[in-house]
Amino acid sequence: xxxxxxxxxxxxxxxxxxxxxxxxxxxxxYIGKAINLRKRVQSYFRASSSQLSKTDLLVADIRDIDYxxxxxxxxxxxxxxxxxxxxxxxxxxxLRDDKSYxxxxxxxxxxxxxxxxYSKILVTRPREKLxxxxxxxxxxxxxxxxxxxxxxxxxxxxxxKINCGNKECLDYHMGLCPAPCAGKISAKDYxxxxxxxCLVLDGEKDALYRRLQKKMxxxxxxxxxxxxxxxxxxxxxxxALYSGSASLNFYKEAEQLxxxxxxxxxxxxxxxxxxxxxxxxxxxxxxVSFLNGKPYKSNYRxxxxxxxxxxxxxxxMAEVVYRRYKRLKIEHKIFPDLILIDGGKGQLAxxxxxxxxxxxxxxIASLAKKxxxxxxxxxxxxxxxxxxxxxxxxxxxxxDEAHRFAVTFHRLRRRKVSLSMSRGNx
Numbered sequence: 001x002x003x004x005x006x007x008x009x010x011x012x013x014x015x016x017x018x019x020x021x022x023x024x025x026x027x028x029x030y031i032g033k034a035i036n037l038r039k040r041v042q043s044y045f046r047a048s049s050s051q052l053s054k055t056d057l058l059v060a061d062i063r064d065i066d067y068x069x070x071x072x073x074x075x076x077x078x079x080x081x082x083x084x085x086x087x088x089x090x091x092x093x094x095l096r097d098d099k100s101y102x103x104x105x106x107x108x109x110x111x112x113x114x115x116x117x118y119s120k121i122l123v124t125r126p127r128e129k130l131x132x133x134x135x136x137x138x139x140x141x142x143x144x145x146x147x148x149x150x151x152x153x154x155x156x157x158x159x160x161k162i163n164c165g166n167k168e169c170l171d172y173h174m175g176l177c178p179a180p181c182a183g184k185i186s187a188k189d190y191x192x193x194x195x196x197x198c199l200v201l202d203g204e205k206d207a208l209y210r211r212l213q214k215k216m217x218x219x220x221x222x223x224x225x226x227x228x229x230x231x232x233x234x235x236x237x238x239x240a241l242y243s244g245s246a247s248l249n250f251y252k253e254a255e256q257l258x259x260x261x262x263x264x265x266x267x268x269x270x271x272x273x274x275x276x277x278x279x280x281x282x283x284x285x286x287x288v289s290f291l292n293g294k295p296y297k298s299n300y301r302x303x304x305x306x307x308x309x310x311x312x313x314x315x316x317m318a319e320v321v322y323r324r325y326k327r328l329k330i331e332h333k334i335f336p337d338l339i340l341i342d343g344g345k346g347q348l349a350x351x352x353x354x355x356x357x358x359x360x361x362x363x364i365a366s367l368a369k370k371x372x373x374x375x376x377x378x379x380x381x382x383x384x385x386x387x388x389x390x391x392x393x394x395x396x397x398x399x400d401e402a403h404r405f406a407v408t409f410h411r412l413r414r415r416k417v418s419l420s421m422s423r424g425n426x
Contacts, residue, residue, distance in 0.1 A: 008065050009045065012038040015069050018079045021091075022064040029061055030091040031083050033076035037067055058091045068242070074147035075241055081136060082203030101125065101138030102145055104201065106194060108132050118180040118187060119194045121149065121158050136201045150176075152200060154249075155237040156193040196234075205242055212238070240292075249390070250293035257338075257391035260383065261376065263363050265337055268292055271324070272340040272402035273351070275305075275316045276410035283308070284413055285320035286406035289336070290398050302409050314350040317341065322354040329358055341366035342399050345375050352377050367399045 012019070017037045021030040034040030044059055070076045084092050105124045123145055129135055139145045149160075153176045160177075161169070168184065171177035178185035178193070192215075199208040212235045219228035236251040254266050261267075270290045277283035289299035303320040321339070328335060339355075339362050341347045348366035355362060366375045372392065373382035385392040 005062060005065065006045075009038065009041050012041055012065070012067060013069055014038050016071070016073050016076050017067050017069040018076050018083060020066040020068075020083070021058070021062045021089075022066065023061045024063045026064065028083075028087045028089050030058055030089050031080055031087065033073065033080040035073050035076075037069070041065060054091070061091075070241075072147075072151075074144055074151055077139070077141075077144050077148045078152065078200060078241065079203075081139075082201055082205075084203075085136075085201070086203030101140070102142040103135045103137035103139070104145065104149065105130075106134040106136075106198065118159065118190050121160055121194070121197065123149065134198065151241070152197050153177075155234055155241070156196045158190070158193055158197065200238075200241075205238075208238060209235070250394075253293060253390040253394040256389065257394055260385065260391045261338070261363065261365055261374075263338060267338040267363075269334070269336040270338045270340055270398050271299075271336040272342065272398045273317060273320055273324075274342040274399075274402040274406040275313050275320070275347075276403075276406035277305075277311075277313075277316070282410065282413050283316055284406060284410045285316060286402055286409055287320065287324055288398065288402045288405050290401075293394060293397075295401060300405060302405075304413070313343070314346045317343065317347045318350040318354050321351040322358065325355065325358055325360050325362070329360060335360070335362050337363065339364040340395060340398055340402070342369075342402055344368040344373070348375050348377065365395075367395050369399075372396070 014036050016033075016035050018031060018033050019037055019041050020028050021032075023029050032040065044055060044062075068079055070079065102123050102125055105122045105126065107120045107122055107130070123142060126135070137145075153160075157176055157178045159180055160171075166181055168179045168182050169177060172179040172182070172184070178190060180187075180190050196208060196211065199205075199211070212231055216228050216231040216235065219225075219231060233251060233255075240250065251266075254268065257263070258266055268291065272288050272290070274286050275283065276286070283305040285303035285305060287301040287303070289296040291299075301324065303323060305316050305319060307319050308315045321341075325335070327333075339351070341351050341364065343366050345366070348364065351366075352364055355364065364377060367373070368375065368382075371382075371384065372387075373384055374392075374395070375382050
């Protein structure tokens with residue numbers, strides 16, 4: 001393996017994703033998926049037996065490696081299948097066409113009645129391929145195929161039952177099936193969803209984007225804003241699928257939070273603060289950062305309290321908030337879309353006062369643990385969201401991570417001080 005390839009392999013992330021191996025001409029010669037990209041790709045370059053294998057021939061041809069990160073192996077399966085179909089790499093040898101392997105079958109419905117003409121998507125092991133059906137595969141792991149299809153159903157709902165009744169099923173209420181059996185969706189709109197899924201499985205990402213953007217524009221011109229918003233959500237979810245940068249549920253959570261807090265933009269970047277101390281002893285502050293609903297750990301920060309003595313959580317919070325955003329302002333760094341404070345009105349007011357001193361305008365809110373109340377500046381009453389609120393779940397994840405990070409840092413600091421004192425007494 002050449003030095004530059006070795007370095008590329010070392011630089012691969014340890015997340016799940018799809019890897020693309022290229023030859024000297026830059027042509028893709030092999031595509032694979034992995035739970036751990038670096039570990040999987042490294043396995044190709046380990047010493048093999050003296051007998052020349054197909055893997056040895058592949059490795060000899062590799063001159064470059066590219067990758068696409070994903071949030072799960074199921075998402076990697078979706079991308080891998082589409083990319084293999086699109087690029088047909090020479091080293092991707094198909095599995096034997098055998099009944100023991102599962103396929104994705106898109107089966108046209110011929111049942112007379114309201115479901116006639118509504119295709120079904122099923123996982124099958126066909127003895128023979130049926131005329132009129134479209135097949136994708138074969139695949140090895142049937143559980144992973146089902147998980148991948150479940151991800152696609154969250155974006156483009158469809159029916160996966162062979163026999164349907166004439167009223168909505170549980171999948172309809174979960175947002176996974178548009179209930180064609182109950183006449184809840186037109187044949188055209190339903191088949192649009194099926195077409196979009198085919199484009200994903202075919203690896204036609206650009207065609208899918210164009211199709212969705214065109215539909216969203218048409219709905220906007222007709223002033224069908226609610227339907228246009230649904231297509232916009234599909235676009236965002238597809239973008240998340242292909243980039244591995246956000247969970248499929250994040251945009252729903254973030255949009256709900258944006259409406260609840262009346263934020264000027266989607267809260268893609270959230271920074272949260274917490275204070276940890278025991279009776280004022282060894283107080284510390286923490287700041288965690290979330291990007292697209294996920295912890296962005298390289299942006300986490302720890303603070304030793306420097307200016308506050310005794311027990312004063314409000315002033316401790318004021319100190320760490322001031323230090324954080326004074327630095328960002330001096331260094332001309334990007335501000336978050338939302339600051340979240342762990343606490344109630346007092347902590348929020350202290351933090352807001354420091355932002356005013358810095359002449360920094362960033363939306364800010366606090367979340368109090370006891371009743372899970374949300375407090376906003378210049379708002380007398382708190383906001384109490386339903387326990388199943390997506391917006392509340394997002395805030396709770398961020399707040400809980402800030403608390404965990406602060407407590408961990410505080411314990412470490414106390415342990416170091418205690419160890420230092422015990423050594424000094426010897």
